[in-house]
Amino acid sequence: MTIHKLGLATLLISGLALNNVAQAQTEADISGILGGGLSFGGETLVDDIRFYDGSSDEVKTGEGLWIDFGFRAGFEGWALKNTIGYKSGGVFASNGDATFSRMPLTVIASLDNNGHLFGAGFTYEFNPELEIDLPGLYGTAEFENALGLVLEYENNHDTWAWGVRYTHIDYDYDPTGESFDGNNIGAFFNWYF
Numbered sequence: 001m002t003i004h005k006l007g008l009a010t011l012l013i014s015g016l017a018l019n020n021v022a023q024a025q026t027e028a029d030i031s032g033i034l035g036g037g038l039s040f041g042g043e044t045l046v047d048d049i050r051f052y053d054g055s056s057d058e059v060k061t062g063e064g065l066w067i068d069f070g071f072r073a074g075f076e077g078w079a080l081k082n083t084i085g086y087k088s089g090g091v092f093a094s095n096g097d098a099t100f101s102r103m104p105l106t107v108i109a110s111l112d113n114n115g116h117l118f119g120a121g122f123t124y125e126f127n128p129e130l131e132i133d134l135p136g137l138y139g140t141a142e143f144e145n146a147l148g149l150v151l152e153y154e155n156n157h158d159t160w161a162w163g164v165r166y167t168h169i170d171y172d173y174d175p176t177g178e179s180f181d182g183n184n185i186g187a188f189f190n191w192y193f
Contacts, residue, residue: 033190125171
């Protein structure tokens with residue numbers, strides 16, 4: 001719990017520090033960000049969800065689509081990016097759904113080599129929640145907020161960029177004391193304005 005509070009404080013302070021750094025360095029290029037992506041991986045939360053056609057699927061902690069927004073400060077040779085968003089993945093069927101959703105707040109510092117950005121940072125995911133609404137199985141499981149490490153490559157083209165991201169994170173479920181591996185890799189696209 002203390003690690004999570006420390007991580008949250010670090011992320012919030014970094015947003016405030018970004019403003020001060022931008023003011024101190026007048027050559028900073030501040031941009032808004034609107035982006036999204038798709039990730040794969042993680043541990044299985046719900047297994048063997050059956051469909052009418054006989055096929056089955058599962059819900060994993062690392063999978064899902066995300067959309068985020070925020071800002072980036074570009075400096076000579078490096079950049080600092082701060083975003084908040086919504087990420088959800090799961091199984092969607094005509095007779096019900098099973099989803100795992102969360103709200104990631106992410107801060108990444110990157111070295112810029114002619115538009116190729118190599119970055120590392122942190123993500124703090126608020127309100128991780130498993131929601132199941134299937135025939136014979138219904139309920140919600142709320143997980144603890146989670147702090148994770150992010151490694152990222154971004155290919156930047158001024159107003160847009162694409163990239164890949166690795167996230168190392170675990171989700172704790174307090175009622176049972178279990179921890180679930182949420183490590184995942186994803187591809188993303190950003191628009192800078």
